[in-house]
Amino acid sequence: MKKLATLVLIFFFTFSFAQENSIGEISIEGNKRTKAAFLKRLAFVKEGSVLDSTKITSDVRRLKLLASVANVEYKLEFEANGKYHLTYIIEENFAIIPGLNISTDNNGEFAFRTSIFDFNFLGRNQIIGGFYARDVFDSYGAFWEAPNLFTRKLGIGINYQNLISQEPVFFDNGDDVNYKFANKAFEIKLQYEPNFHNRLELGLNIGSEDYNFLEGNLPNGIPRQLHANKVAVVGEYEYNNINIFYQYQSGFRSILTYRIVTGTSGENDLLRNFFIGRNDFEYFKRIGNRGNWANRLRLAYASNDTSPFAPFAVDNQLNIRGAGNTIDRGTAAIVFNTEYRQTLYEKNWFVLQANAFVDTGTWRTPGGDLSELIDGSTIKFYPGLGIRFIHKRIFNAVFRLDYGYGIGDKATNGIVFGIGQYF
Structure with missing residues (x-):
């Protein structure tokens, strides 16, 4: 009892x-x-x-x-x-966002990309929008993503892009050749989020690529025109343990993206089947009440290691601020960006922020060995300073202006403007 x-x-x-x-x-x-x-x-x-x-x-x-x-x-x-x-x-947040990126194109002339996106379409955080870009030639694209369309965890994304630009291709003899590059692609993907720390995407990309010779000293054996129809399996895995408080971030994030490309055609092997993989590791730490330390380590690898039509570029907007617009290409890369962000002034919705950064990286040249990533032969080193104008009530409303100064042989310097934090 x-x-x-x-x-x-x-x-x-x-x-x-x-x-x-x-x-x-x-x-x-x-x-x-x-x-x-x-x-x-x-x-x-x-x-x-x-x-x-x-x-x-x-x-x-x-x-x-x-x-x-x-x-x-x-x-x-x-x-x-x-x-x-x-x-x-x-x-x-106000989530209907116009965008504008300004740079110089590969002719040394004015280039820009303008866009408008609604990041809260239908009040359900779906993304819908498109862009128009002028980089010697005209490009455009349209996107729709509904990450929680089917269930709280399962959604879909669809996009179409018609990208046309003048692309420099770099060869072993030191010459570079300019091609008109056209990439048309339709992509559909499933998005799955088992919990708020993890997100996965798996999709199919169907498109075509065309290279047409414009100018330069074309090496023997390199064709004036190349064409390939491509089918690619694309995927992404994100682990996100970032805590956000307005302009401040703390924590760790890892984003792995990959692309398995097949179904090529043509009379040459320069656009053959290949694999591309990239992983961004990001770490953020609050420093006192007004400081933020931000870091990104990017590792990238492509299996088409002998083709001069390499997928990874050294570019102002992508990885090395101050380097210029597509100054080199590679088939593997290690890039490290670190910067300290300090809030100088904050009042209601407005924030003025300054930053000091170092962008550095190494590349494996087409036909080169992986040892180039560590032997220092391809290293780029660019410290610099920047300023941010931030609207706290508008999503991603960070207007940035950076000046990077290159150190080493053939180094350059320059200003980079964009919307959104660099990473």
């Missing part, structure tokens, strides 16, 4: 504790365009769940990753019958 009474008593207290520590109702406040039902759908904490502050904190971090959300707080209020009322307080 004593054992039975003890078990009954334990059950009673356990049941009472569960009743007193559960979520009775969940509310969303502060959202104007984002649908409350969508936010509740993303959250792991549901009405009737046992009260767990760790899970609530995790949901807060998850919601902060949304393009439509600038910041999230929560409050708990005790109700009758042993229930708690959980309220997520949303500070919403």
Whole structure:
């Protein structure tokens, strides 16, 4: 009898504790365009769940990753019958964003890319938009992504791009040849997010590539025209443990992207089947109240190691600020970017931020050995300074201006302008 009474008593207290520590109702406040039902759908904490502050904190971090959300707080209020009322307080971003990147093209003339994207289409954080670019020739593209279309975890992305540019191709004799490069491609992919730390994508890309000779000293055996129809399996895996507080970030993120290209055709082997893989490792740390240390290590590899039509470029907008517009190419790369960001002024929605950075990297040249990545023969080293104008209530509204100064033989320097943090 004593054992039975003890078990009954334990059950009673356990049941009472569960009743007193559960979520009775969940509310969303502060959202104007984002649908409350969508936010509740993303959250792991549901009405009737046992009260767990760790899970609530995790949901807060998850919601902060949304393009439509600038910041999230929560409050708990005790109700009758042993229930708690959980309220997520949303500070919403303006998410219809125009974009503009300005640079010089490979003719030394004016080049630009303009775009407009809605990162909160239908109030469900779907992405829809497109771009137009002028880089000697005209390019355009259109995108639609709905990461949570089918379920809280499963979505879809579709895009079409028609990219045309003047591309320099570098050869062993030191000459470079300019080609008109045209890449038309349609891509569809599935997106799966098992939890807010992990995200996977798997897709199919169908397209064509054309190279047409424009100018330069064409080496013997290199054709004036190349064409290939391509089918590629594309994928991405992201591990994200970043905590965001307005312009500040802390934590670690890893983004692996890969592309397996097949189905080529033509009279040459220069655009043959190959594999491309790239992994970005990013680490951010808050320094005091106004500082942020940001780091990115990029490792890249392509199996078409002998083709001069190499996939990885040394470029202002991609990896080395101040280097210029596509000054070299490679079939493997190690790039490290590190910068310190300091908030100089902050008032309401506006932030003025300065940064000091070092961009450095090495490349394997077409036909070269992997040892080139560590022997120093292809190293680029560019320290520099920059400034940021940030709007805290508009998604990714970071207007950046950087000046990179190259150190070493044949080094250059220059200004890089863009929207969004460099990484």
